[in-house]
Amino acid sequence: MTRIPFIAGNWKMNLTVNQAREFAKEVAGKIPAKEKVESAICAPATHLEALVSLTEAADLKIGAENCHFEQKGAFTGEISPLTLKDLGVKYVILGHSERRGYFFETDELINKKVHAAFANNLTPIVCCGETLEEYEAGKALDKIKSQIKEDIKGLKEEQAEKLIIAYEPIWAIGTGKSAGREDAQKMCKAVREIVKEMYGEKISQKVRIQYGGSVKPENIKEYMACEDVDGALVGGASLKPDSFIKLLEGGKLA
Ligand code: PGA
Numbered sequence: 001m002t003r004i005p006f007i008a009g010n011w012k013m014n015l016t017v018n019q020a021r022e023f024a025k026e027v028a029g030k031i032p033a034k035e036k037v038e039s040a041i042c043a044p045a046t047h048l049e050a051l052v053s054l055t056e057a058a059d060l061k062i063g064a065e066n067c068h069f070e071q072k073g074a075f076t077g078e079i080s081p082l083t084l085k086d087l088g089v090k091y092v093i094l095g096h097s098e099r100r101g102y103f104f105e106t107d108e109l110i111n112k113k114v115h116a117a118f119a120n121n122l123t124p125i126v127c128c129g130e131t132l133e134e135y136e137a138g139k140a141l142d143k144i145k146s147q148i149k150e151d152i153k154g155l156k157e158e159q160a161e162k163l164i165i166a167y168e169p170i171w172a173i174g175t176g177k178s179a180g181r182e183d184a185q186k187m188c189k190a191v192r193e194i195v196k197e198m199y200g201e202k203i204s205q206k207v208r209i210q211y212g213g214s215v216k217p218e219n220i221k222e223y224m225a226c227e228d229v230d231g232a233l234v235g236g237a238s239l240k241p242d243s244f245i246k247l248l249e250g251g252k253l254a
Contacts, residue, residue, distance in 0.1 A: 005224060006164055006208045006231035007251045008040040008063060008125060009238025010093060011047075020047040024054035026241035034059040037231075037252035041238065042093050042125070045079045052088040063091030063125065066099060069112035071120070081113075081120040092117050093233075095151055096127045097170045107150035114152060118159045125164040125233065126151050127212070128191070132171035140169070141190055148194045160199045161206040165191050166233040172213025174235055184211040185226035192228055217246035224251045 015023065020043060031039060042063035043051055051062045068078040084092060094117065095110035110126070117124040128147040130140040144167065152163060167187045172179050179187075188209045196204035211223045212233035223229045231251060237243050 002253070003206070003208050003230045004035070004038055005251045005253065006038045006040075006210065007220075007248055008042055008091065008093075008164075008210070008231070008233050009244055009247075010065065010096070010212075010233055010235050011041065011043045011239060012065065012098070012235060013044060014239055015043075015047070017047050017050055021050055021054060023241050023244075024051055027060065027245060028054070028058055030241075030245045031058045031060045032248050032252045035253075037248050039248050040091050041244075042091060048084070048087050048089055056088075061090040062088070063093060064089050064122075065093045065096070067092050067094075067113060067117065067122070069109070069116040071116075081116045081122055084122055085120040090123060091125055091164070092122045093125045093127065093166075095147070097129055097168060097173060101170075107147055110151045111153060115154065118155065118162075123162055123164060125166055125210070127166045127168050127233070129166075129168040129170050129173075129213075135169060135171060140187065144187065144191065145194055148191065149198065152195070152198065155199075157199065157203060160195070161203045163195070163207045164210060164231075165195070165207060166210040166212045167191055168212035168233060170213075174214070176214050178214035178216075178219055179211070181222050181226060184223055184229055187211075188226065188228040188230075215247070217243055217250055220247050220250040 040061040067081040071082040099105045128144040130143040208230040210231040210233045215232040215234045216237045
């Protein structure tokens with residue numbers, strides 16, 4: 001089956017709101033049609049309203065980088081998934097290795113957030129991936145299996161099939177050391193197998209799996225040529241309009 005590629009930028013804590021506005025104006029009119037490639041920019045919460053309003057006419061969706069698992073309440077500094085939905089946000093990155101590492105997010109917490117995202121019509125981009133130590137010790141598969149089994153459990157079928165899962169080896173994030181094509185394919189295929197064990201063949205064929213970690217316009221084509229790689233989650237190379245457009249052009253269906 002043909003899965004429409006999904007390429008998303010992850011801006012992390014970069015660009016000001018004014019720079020985000022400039023970005024949106026520059027990419028307007030250059031975003032490929034969503035039938036060829038679905039695209040999104042995931043940006044800091046402070047930037048979302050401006051980005052949503054400036055991209056409404058384009059086939060470019062906006063995502064958040066995190067959300068809380070409750071709709072509202074006494075959670076100072078947190079981001080409500082209900083508010084994201086209200087703003088017109090479509091995606092939310094959950095369980096990024098920086099959230100796991102710097103903010104101590106556990107798989108149990110990520111699972112609650114995945115459920116909250118679906119309850120608010122947000123499509124979660126669930127991240128998994130191993131450290132360099134785990135990679136070198138041959139434990140990469142065990143690591144992502146334990147993450148995914150916990151992170152996406154308990155979903156309804158109609159939710160599970162919409163999942164985006166990003167395989168991002170931690171040693172490749174922001175380091176310029178991207179995974180080899182064989183590793184990326186092997187791991188993304190393994191992700192699909194895990195989804196199959198949990199939700200069956202049909203759903204596993206629908207779920208889109210991204211590779212992430214030092215993806216650039218120069219290397220995106222080699223990843224997209226892999227059977228089980230359906231897109232990319234891109235940090236650094238998504239921050240400049242021309243580079244972002246090149247990523248979409250490089251990843252779209254022929
Ligand atoms: P990078 O980041 O493309 O800058 O390596 C990827 C990510 O963290 O999602």
